[in-house]
Amino acid sequence: MNDVNRAVLSGLAEIRADLEGLYRDVHQHPELGLQEHRTAQKVSDFLRGFGYEVTDGIGGTGVIGVLRNGDGPTVMSRADMDALPVREQTGLPYASTVTTTDGNDTEQPVMHACGHDVHVTALVGCAQLMAQSQDSWHGTFVALFQPSEENGDGAEAMINDGLTTKAPKPDVVLAQHVLPYPAGYVGTRPGSFLSAADSLRITLHGRGAHGSMPQAAVDPIVLAALIIVRLQTIVSRELAATTPAVLTVGSIHAGNGPNVIPDSAVIELNVRTYDDATRKQVRQAIERIVRTESEASRSPKAPEIEQITSFPPTVNDDEATQRVADAFAAYFTDDAHTIDLQTASEDMSEVPDAFGVPFTYWGIGGIDAKLYAEAAEKGSIAQDIPVNHSPDFAPVIQPTLDTAVSAMTVAALAWLGR
Ligand code: ZN
Numbered sequence: 083m084n085d086v087n088r089a090v091l092s093g094l095a096e097i098r099a100d101l102e103g104l105y106r107d108v109h110q111h112p113e114l115g116l117q118e119h120r121t122a123q124k125v126s127d128f129l130r131g132f133g134y135e136v137t138d139g140i141g142g143t144g145v146i147g148v149l150r151n152g153d154g155p156t157v158m159s160r161a162d163m164d165a166l167p168v169r170e171q172t173g174l175p176y177a178s179t180v181t182t183t184d185g186n187d188t189e190q191p192v193m194h195a196c197g198h199d200v201h202v203t204a205l206v207g208c209a210q211l212m213a214q215s216q217d218s219w220h221g222t223f224v225a226l227f228q229p230s231e232e233n234g235d236g237a238e239a240m241i242n243d244g245l246t247t248k249a250p251k252p253d254v255v256l257a258q259h260v261l262p263y264p265a266g267y268v269g270t271r272p273g274s275f276l277s278a279a280d281s282l283r284i285t286l287h288g289r290g291a292h293g294s295m296p297q298a299a300v301d302p303i304v305l306a307a308l309i310i311v312r313l314q315t316i317v318s319r320e321l322a323a324t325t326p327a328v329l330t331v332g333s334i335h336a337g338n339g340p341n342v343i344p345d346s347a348v349i350e351l352n353v354r355t356y357d358d359a360t361r362k363q364v365r366q367a368i369e370r371i372v373r374t375e376s377e378a379s380r381s382p383k384a385p386e387i388e389q390i391t392s393f394p395p396t397v398n399d400d401e402a403t404q405r406v407a408d409a410f411a412a413y414f415t416d417d418a419h420t421i422d423l424q425t426a427s428e429d430m431s432e433v434p435d436a437f438g439v440p441f442t443y444w445g446i447g448g449i450d451a452k453l454y455a456e457a458a459e460k461g462s463i464a465q466d467i468p469v470n471h472s473p474d475f476a477p478v479i480q481p482t483l484d485t486a487v488s489a490m491t492v493a494a495l496a497w498l499g500r
C-alpha cells in the first residue's frame with residue numbers, strides 16, 4: 083500500500099460503524115427515481131458537515147459537493163441514489179417495508195434492489211476521508227449524487243439543469259457498482275463494460291370480433307405471438323456468434339376475456355447491445371419484423387413503435403482504466419480482477435460526455451464469499467445467487483462497504499494523491 087492510500091484510508095476504522103448505520107438507514111428508506119428527497123437531504127447535510135461547497139436540487143434531487151484543496155487535477159466521483167419498485171424479500175432486520183404511489187396513483191413497494199444504497203454510503207465515506215486528510219493530496223474532489231439511474235433520466239436531468247456550469251470541469255469521472263460477485267472482489271475492464279439498453283413499446287392493431295368468428299377478425303394476439311417468436315431470430319440468425327446482444331420481450335397485454343378477439347395488443351421489449359452499429363442493426367430488424375408481420379396478418383393499421391427508455395453503452399477510457407487497475411492491483415492485490423462484460427446498462431457516461439472528459443467505471447462484489455464459493459462449487463451461481471433487481475438481493479454489509487469506500491478513495495487518489 084502506498085503512503086497516500088494508507089494516510090487517507092487510516093480514517094476508515096473510525097467512521098466504519100457510522101457508515102454501516104448510514105447504509106442500514108438508506109436501505110430501509112429507499113426512494114424511486116427523482117423522488118430521492120430524503121436521501122439527497124442526508125448526503126447534502128453530510129457534505130456540508132465535511133466542509134464541501136454543496137449545490138443541491140440539480141435536476142430535481144441531484145447533489146454535488148466540491149472540496150477544493152489547492153492546485154492539481156479535478157476528480158468527480160459519482161454515486162446513484164434511486165431504488166426500484168420491488169417488494170423486498172430478503173428477511174433482513176433492516177429490510178424495506180416502504181411503499182409509494184406512482185404517477186397513476188398505484189401503490190408500489192420500494193426496495194434498494196440494485197445496491198445504490200452501497201454506492202451512496204461509499205461516496206459519503208470517501209468524501210469524509212478526503213476531507214479529513216487534506217494534507218495527503220492536492221486538487222479538487224467533486225462528489226456527485228445522481229438521481230434516477232434506473233429510469234435512465236437522472237444524469238440527463240442534472241445536465242439539463244446546468245451541471246456543467248455548476249460543477250468544476252473534471253479531468254476524469256469515476257463510478258462503481260455493486261454486482262453479484264464475492265464481497266471483497268474489485269473488477270475493472272477497459273473498453274466496453276455495460277451494454278446499451280433500449281426499451282420499446284409496440285402497439286399492434288387488429289380487428290375485434292366474437293371469439294367464435296375468426297373470419298370477421300384480425301387477431302392481434304396471434305400476430306403478437308408470431309412477432310415475439312420471430313424477434314428471437316434477430317440475435318440467433320441475423321448477428322454473428324461473436325456479436326453479443328440480448329432481446330427480451332418483457333410484457334404483453336391484450337384482451338379481456340376468453341371469447342372476445344381484441345382489436346389491439348401491446349408488447350414491450352428490451353434490447354442490449356454493445357456498440358452503435360449493432361444497436362442500429364437490431365433496431366432496424368425489429369421495425370422490419372413488426373411491420374411486415376403486421377402486413378402479413380392483414381393488420382388494418384400500421385403498428386406503432388415507441389421508445390420508452392434508452393441507455394448509451396458504457397465504454398471505459400483505456401488510459402483512465404489502466405490507472406485505476408494499477409492502483410487497485412497495488413491496494414487490493416489478489417482481490418483486484420479484470421471483470422467480464424456485463425449486460426446491465428447505465429446512464430453515468432452522460433455526465434463525463436457532457437463535460438467531454440474520460441471516465442472509468444468498475445464493479446465490486448457484494449455476495450457473502452462463502453455462499454458464493456459454495457454455489458461455484460456446485461456450478462449453481464446463476465440459480466443460487468440473487469442478482470441485482472431481485473427481491474432477494476442482499477449485499478453483505480462487510481466487507482462490501484469497506485471495499486466500496488476503499489475502491490472509490492484509491493481510484494480518486496490515483497489522480498489526486500500524486
Ligand atoms: Zn439497477
Ligand code: ZN
Nearest residue numbers: 196197198259
Ligand atoms: Zn444499479
